[in-house]
Amino acid sequence: MEQKQNMNFKIILLISVFSILLVSCSVDPEIREIGNSGNNNQQISFTFPTGFPVPVYSFQNNEVNITRFLLGKRLFKDPIFSRDNTISCESCHLQAASFAHLNHDLSHGIDDQLGLRNAPVLVNLAWMPNMMWDGGVNHIEVQPFAPITNPVEMDETLENVIYKLNNHPEYPQLFQEAYGISTITTQLMARALVQFLGNLISADSKYDRVVRLQDGTQFTAGEQRGFIFFNANCQNCHTPPLFTNNGFANNGLYLNYQDEGRKHITSLNEDLALFKIPTLRNIEVSFPYMHNGKMTSLNAVVEHYRSGIKNHINLHPSLKRNNQPGVPMTDAEKEDLIAFLRTLTDRNFLTNPLFR
Numbered sequence: 001m002e003q004k005q006n007m008n009f010k011i012i013l014l015i016s017v018f019s020i021l022l023v024s025c026s027v028d029p030e031i032r033e034i035g036n037s038g039n040n041n042q043q044i045s046f047t048f049p050t051g052f053p054v055p056v057y058s059f060q061n062n063e064v065n066i067t068r069f070l071l072g073k074r075l076f077k078d079p080i081f082s083r084d085n086t087i088s089c090e091s092c093h094l095q096a097a098s099f100a101h102l103n104h105d106l107s108h109g110i111d112d113q114l115g116l117r118n119a120p121v122l123v124n125l126a127w128m129p130n131m132m133w134d135g136g137v138n139h140i141e142v143q144p145f146a147p148i149t150n151p152v153e154m155d156e157t158l159e160n161v162i163y164k165l166n167n168h169p170e171y172p173q174l175f176q177e178a179y180g181i182s183t184i185t186t187q188l189m190a191r192a193l194v195q196f197l198g199n200l201i202s203a204d205s206k207y208d209r210v211v212r213l214q215d216g217t218q219f220t221a222g223e224q225r226g227f228i229f230f231n232a233n234c235q236n237c238h239t240p241p242l243f244t245n246n247g248f249a250n251n252g253l254y255l256n257y258q259d260e261g262r263k264h265i266t267s268l269n270e271d272l273a274l275f276k277i278p279t280l281r282n283i284e285v286s287f288p289y290m291h292n293g294k295m296t297s298l299n300a301v302v303e304h305y306r307s308g309i310k311n312h313i314n315l316h317p318s319l320k321r322n323n324q325p326g327v328p329m330t331d332a333e334k335e336d337l338i339a340f341l342r343t344l345t346d347r348n349f350l351t352n353p354l355f356r
């Protein structure tokens with residue numbers, strides 16, 4: 001079943017590549033233009049989209065170039081990081097799902113073990129001060145160590161990964177070409193991965209084109225109404241242009257949580273059951289939703305906000321009306337809101353050949 005879906009995605013990907021080639025001239029970040037050639041002689045630089053704030057990771061000590069980026073991409077796709085060389089980062093973070101784990105509620109790792117949480121999308125990470133659903137990682141160069149050493153994800157030691165990389169027939173040479181150093185350390189490995197991770201920039205959705213007044217792109221009437229509803233009820237947490245305010249909140253999924261969320265990191269009671277506010281970019285393709293992947297459709301998510309919110313002690317006050325949990329909306333408003341959420345899909349990102 002899953003394989004069949006993957007096949008379909010591949011076909012869609014192929015078709016989309018041709019359409020991107022046709023429209024590439026009008027596409028925004030520099031990166032995309034390079035992406036369409038797939039040619040090593042091309043230049044690449046970290047350029048951030050108009051309207052985005054200053055990034056938290058600016059590649060100051062890790063200047064971007066195409067050799068480093070391609071090395072990072074190769075590492076991302078290489079199962080060398082897992083104990084039995086079967087699981088790569090890509091196994092759980094697929095481009096077609098905006099680098100989330102397509103169709104899995106909890107991510108499957110080594111020996112097909114289930115993780116505790118749903119794999120989030122990987123977009124605009126250079127702007128993200130806290131990673132993981134509980135914010136347990138606060139630097140992108142440290143992030144890859146978590147899945148590598150997690151016993152249900154890749155279950156490998158850093159020591160052994162470094163050993164495997166240094167004794168690999170090609171990696172020492174590739175690091176030499178990229179960084180002028182052939183002895184691979186954990187820091188160098190992390191920096192190379194970040195060349196790929198940090199350049200997964202998504203800012204070319206219909207929404208972006210509308211706000212940039214690009215090519216006369218306009219919302220439909222329903223999307224426009226959904227946008228207004230979103231601004232009134234959702235944007236305080238899912239704040240444009242990143243569609244997250246980078247904070248933590250409880251959005252009322254349960255009265256009793258199995259996972260204590262942010263409290264796991266801070267030990268504070270007021271952080272019990274708070275989770276990182278996720279970006280909504282590419283939300284249409286990154287199902288299932290929420291930290292535990294328990295919701296499979298946008299319809300279910302929006303219905304949750306309308307009628308499913310539980311009055312948890314730490315429920316965020318902006319998700320109550322007259323002290324009652326829930327965001328009231330008519331059926332028509334619900335439909336418009338979903339239509340707006342779909343405008344956050346960035347097809348060029350999902351099919352960018354540079355990431356493949």
Ligand code: HEC
Pocket residue numbers: 076081087088089090091092093107108109110115117118119120121122125130131132133134143144147148152153154193197
């Ligand atoms: C077995 C599946 C799995 C594998 C393999 C995996 N990840 Fe993840 N990834 C996850 C899950 C699940 C989370 C969320 C974990 C949490 O919040 O506790 C995550 C979170 C992340 C995040 C943070 C995103 C955010 O918004 O907070 C980054 C970045 C990331 N992974 C990169 C990687 C890299 C790089 C690799 C390879 C070295 C990798 N992942 C391998 C499942 C996986």
Ligand code: HEC
Pocket residue numbers: 121230233234235236237238248249250251253275276277278279280283286288289290291292301302305316318319327337
């Ligand atoms: C008080 C802050 C807050 C507000 C307001 C809010 N959300 Fe959320 N949203 C969250 C948090 C936190 C999560 C993740 C919760 C979890 O997994 O435990 C989330 C998750 C989501 C997800 C799933 C994302 C994913 O990748 O799994 C969607 C979709 C979503 N919200 C849409 C909306 C919409 C639409 C509205 C307005 C009706 C809204 N949110 C209002 C905080 C908020």
